Amino acid sequence: MAIVYVTLMGLLVLFGAAVMSLEILSSNLMSPYFGGSIYIWGSIISSFMIHFSVGYVAGGYLCKKTERVYPLLFLLIFASAWVMFIPKIHPLAGEFVSARIADVRYGSLVAMNIIFFLPVTIMAMVSPYIIGILSLHRKTSGLSAGLVLFISTLGSFLGTNATAFYLINLFPVSTIVQGMGAGCLIFSGFALLLGIDKRLCYR
Amino acid sequence: MNDRRSAARSALRASQVLVLLAILFSFLFPVPLGAETQVIYEGDSIYNHIQIRQDAQERCMLFGRYSDKRQTCLDMAKPDLSVLEYTGMMFVGFLFHPETKDVALIGLGGGYVPTVFNLHLPDVRLDTVEIDPLVYTLAQKYFSLRTTAKHTVTINDGRQYLKKTDRRYDQIWVDAFNTDYIPIHMTTREFLQLAKTKLTRYGIVLQNVHNSNKLFDAQVTTYRTVFSHVYIFNGQYSGNSIIVGADNPLFVPPKFQLSAKRRPRIGLIDLAAEAGKYVPEPNIMPVAVLTDDFNPANLLLHQDH
Numbered sequence A: 001m002a003i004v005y006v007t008l009m010g011l012l013v014l015f016g017a018a019v020m021s022l023e024i025l026s027s028n029l030m031s032p033y034f035g036g037s038i039y040i041w042g043s044i045i046s047s048f049m050i051h052f053s054v055g056y057v058a059g060g061y062l063c064k065k066t067e068r069v070y071p072l073l074f075l076l077i078f079a080s081a082w083v084m085f086i087p088k089i090h091p092l093a094g095e096f097v098s099a100r101i102a103d104v105r106y107g108s109l110v111a112m113n114i115i116f117f118l119p120v121t122i123m124a125m126v127s128p129y130i131i132g133i134l135s136l137h138r139k140t141s142g143l144s145a146g147l148v149l150f151i152s153t154l155g156s157f158l159g160t161n162a163t164a165f166y167l168i169n170l171f172p173v174s175t176i177v178q179g180m181g182a183g184c185l186i187f188s189g190f191a192l193l194l195g196i197d198k199r200l201c202y203r
Numbered sequence B: 001m002n003d004r005r006s007a008a009r010s011a012l013r014a015s016q017v018l019v020l021l022a023i024l025f026s027f028l029f030p031v032p033l034g035a036e037t038q039v040i041y042e043g044d045s046i047y048n049h050i051q052i053r054q055d056a057q058e059r060c061m062l063f064g065r066y067s068d069k070r071q072t073c074l075d076m077a078k079p080d081l082s083v084l085e086y087t088g089m090m091f092v093g094f095l096f097h098p099e100t101k102d103v104a105l106i107g108l109g110g111g112y113v114p115t116v117f118n119l120h121l122p123d124v125r126l127d128t129v130e131i132d133p134l135v136y137t138l139a140q141k142y143f144s145l146r147t148t149a150k151h152t153v154t155i156n157d158g159r160q161y162l163k164k165t166d167r168r169y170d171q172i173w174v175d176a177f178n179t180d181y182i183p184i185h186m187t188t189r190e191f192l193q194l195a196k197t198k199l200t201r202y203g204i205v206l207q208n209v210h211n212s213n214k215l216f217d218a219q220v221t222t223y224r225t226v227f228s229h230v231y232i233f234n235g236q237y238s239g240n241s242i243i244v245g246a247d248n249p250l251f252v253p254p255k256f257q258l259s260a261k262r263r264p265r266i267g268l269i270d271l272a273a274e275a276g277k278y279v280p281e282p283n284i285m286p287v288a289v290l291t292d293d294f295n296p297a298n299l300l301l302h303q304d305h
Helices: A002-034 A038-066 A070-100 A104-124 A126-135 A145-170 A173-194 B002-028 B085-096 B112-120 B133-142 B158-164 B189-197 B214-226 B253-262 B271-275 B297-301
Strands: B038-044 B049-055 B058-063 B071-075 B102-106 B125-130 B151-155 B169-174 B199-210 B229-234 B240-246
Touching (some): B085 B112, B085 B271, B102 B112, B189 B214, B199 B214
Antiparallel strands (some): B058 B071, B199 B240
């Protein structure tokens, strides 16, 4: 049972870190195509806000509908694989959009959503989904919603600082993104193989 | 005993009040910086904290709160005098290409370069690109910046401007960095390759950099991967250098006495003297090539050359 909780916490930390790391790196990905102005940061932050919002409601909905962890894990595997392809996607998206939309505000907003909507929305599903799953086990779970969000946001803090302070100076952006995608893929796969649904007692 | 204690307490209380008053007063009356230096403007934009200081004839626009490294200064009585060394040095571009017709400048500052063009190069097109609208406003208000049909200012990101423009330039000058804000997407190989596509046949890219940190070495290294000829000019009185990248320069430094004959001065700028700052064998450390994918510019900025 402990392994289930550790894995769930791992998912919270990992995907909390991953979304913030992607947000930090997205300015590097966007600026060659849209510049380095305040507009770009507006697009980056607002896009991620959209993705989080949709992810939260989708996560809660899917959890309620399926009452199982494995649908989330399949989606996370898909999202992680998408992230691994971002270094190939973003130049194409950047060129395509910046050639067709003159205003960098709307251009960068469109490009951000083409590149990040699916993976970040899915990753944002993790917190509400896990809160939902745990609430199905009120007797066995010691974790409250606040604790789940604390762990996930702690992951976000680590992801932000590790990326901005260290990783970006040590590795190419494409390497960081692909490495992160691979790490997320491996962990999600591991969580799937663990068979969490069987281990948790469902009422 | 009690009298001494209460006297001490009163003295302490009085001194606390005095300190508090001094602090409050300092907000009302900004502390003067030196005998004559006055801060005539201080404000923030999204991109910069900007201060404008006046010291006798000299008016400077400073960027950043904690360091005076990045600034642009004009002598208000002689606005085409190059108060700071690097602003005059940039005009060596005219020795590489004396018949320049079109120049793009990225980074406005106080507008020294456009001022020189206004006064002495009225027929040479200068398109200045500045990202911060406040810088433009302040340059107009405090440094008498004027635009004409041939001397324009566009508010835009420099790389974006170059990407979208249909114009071709004989010279592209990059002076976009300050202590707070290094736009790293303008330090990379891909940026220089883009700039190269906007040059005319004998065009050059020219950049002002500080030479005291490893970012300088990285930028020279990056220039060398894009241009077949890269030239360095070192400031004699400042920590600035000018990097020039060119594939087909019309004149090269050993031949500068020829181009200097055609155009020995631009206003008060002595081009022959600036040519003397050329460094044939610069001491450049092998550092990473800066690319859009991998750019530790902020780290290199803090490592000494």
